[in-house]
Amino acid sequence: MSTNSSYVVKNIIQGHNLSSEINSYLKILAPLQFTLETCGGTGETDYANIFMTSPLESSFYSFQNSTEIKRFNARIPHLHDFYELMIVLDGEIHQQIEQTELVFHSGSCCLMNRNIVHKEGFHSKAMLLFIGFSEKLVRELAEDEQKVYFPEIERPGSNPILRFMTDNLTKSDTKEYLDFFPGINNKDWYRILHTLTDNILRAIMFPQMGSTYIIKGMLLELFGYLSNPEQFHITPVHVEADNNFLLFSHISHLMEDMDGRITRSELERMLNYSGNYINSIVKKYTGLCLSDYSQMFYIKKAAHMLCTSTLSITEIMEKLHFTNTTHFYKCFKKHYQMTPKQYRLSKAKNQA
Structure with a gap:
């Protein structure tokens, strides 16, 4: 050259x-x-x-x-x-x-x-x-x-x-x-x-x-x-x-691909950043910690399945790897202010 x-x-x-x-x-x-x-x-x-x-x-x-x-x-x-x-x-x-x-x-x-x-x-x-x-x-x-x-x-x-x-x-x-x-x-x-x-x-x-x-x-x-x-x-x-916008975008896409079921260590391996840094980026853009942010994705997926499938609530829980019914209901109600059954009924009524 x-x-x-x-x-x-x-x-x-x-x-x-x-x-x-x-x-x-x-x-x-x-x-x-x-x-x-x-x-x-x-x-x-x-x-x-x-x-x-x-x-x-x-x-x-x-x-x-x-x-x-x-x-x-x-x-x-x-x-x-x-x-x-x-x-x-x-x-x-x-x-x-x-x-x-x-x-x-x-x-x-x-x-x-x-x-x-x-x-x-x-x-x-x-x-x-x-x-x-x-x-x-x-x-x-x-x-x-x-x-x-x-x-x-x-x-x-x-x-x-x-x-x-x-x-x-x-x-x-x-x-x-x-x-x-x-x-x-x-x-x-x-x-x-x-x-x-x-x-x-x-x-x-x-x-x-x-x-x-x-x-x-x-x-x-x-x-x-x-x-x-x-x-x-x-x-x-x-x-x-913002220089960190791209990293946050990658985190969000991985969360979306896995319906929120991706661990901190998996994110570290895929993105080559420490878990603490990944958590700080999520906190910066959403105000949520990494676990709460991931929860948004799998609860959103549960809501989608309630509306678009005939699976029972128990079957949906199993597909999303929930083992505790009380925890699932608590998380769902936190995001949608109603139980999964009430959410399914309300969406069915709106579509009728």
Whole structure:
């Protein structure tokens, strides 16, 4: 990588302001570009490889030791004129977004708009995929979306990822991104994300007649998978928002996935934060301790089952792992000011 004030990576990326102490600026030269970053670790004998490709050209760069990796991590942050989707395929990555450092783990994704100053840093083994979308490509995808053959299925205008990018085309100063957090029951994300992205890479590297349309179609397929609420939770984040908002969102999504039946130690393992810190975040946003917040989810689930099923109250208790009838009734009445039986009758009466 050059240390001059500008550089060009083989008709893929053009960098500017590299001598600045504030941030550099990257300009995309292709319709889209893929950057695969692989780090074998940060020890003396470890390495990091960066492979970039686009419909125009490809490039490869390697950091051969920990000194070079540290130099890479120490570079100034950057922003760019394209939208960037980061997919953590393996391990974890530290991402500095403006003044905040976040850690993204396997399966997590992040789509940034064009105004956010950021940089990634390797602290352990990791495999990352960055997909850069030019403004021209975003406009083309939005236009093509209106010409679909199966509008009942493809539903033009409904995809939140494409909508996020097209909405941002007219926002010159808004700093925002989409955070993607895999659902707790999404056990197959690794295979699916690898398959989808590998297929797009192959279409880019081995083009044939129709590859342009194939690539666009597969990008939309990727967008569809990432925006499926059964697979991923999407959180829009404004950089000006509270730094802890994203963590609270992840806690809430995990609670929702498990109907509140998730332990503090499980949250610690999944989120890589201490139980005390997780509890403090929940307290900050809800005024509740972690146990009371989790209770909201399983009581809400009980209320839903009372309204939508013919299960007995005892059967609902069993499904939600209540072993004490008195405790269940006490918790339910605390949230809904009536017993489960009264709640079921009142909802049935309202629907009659």
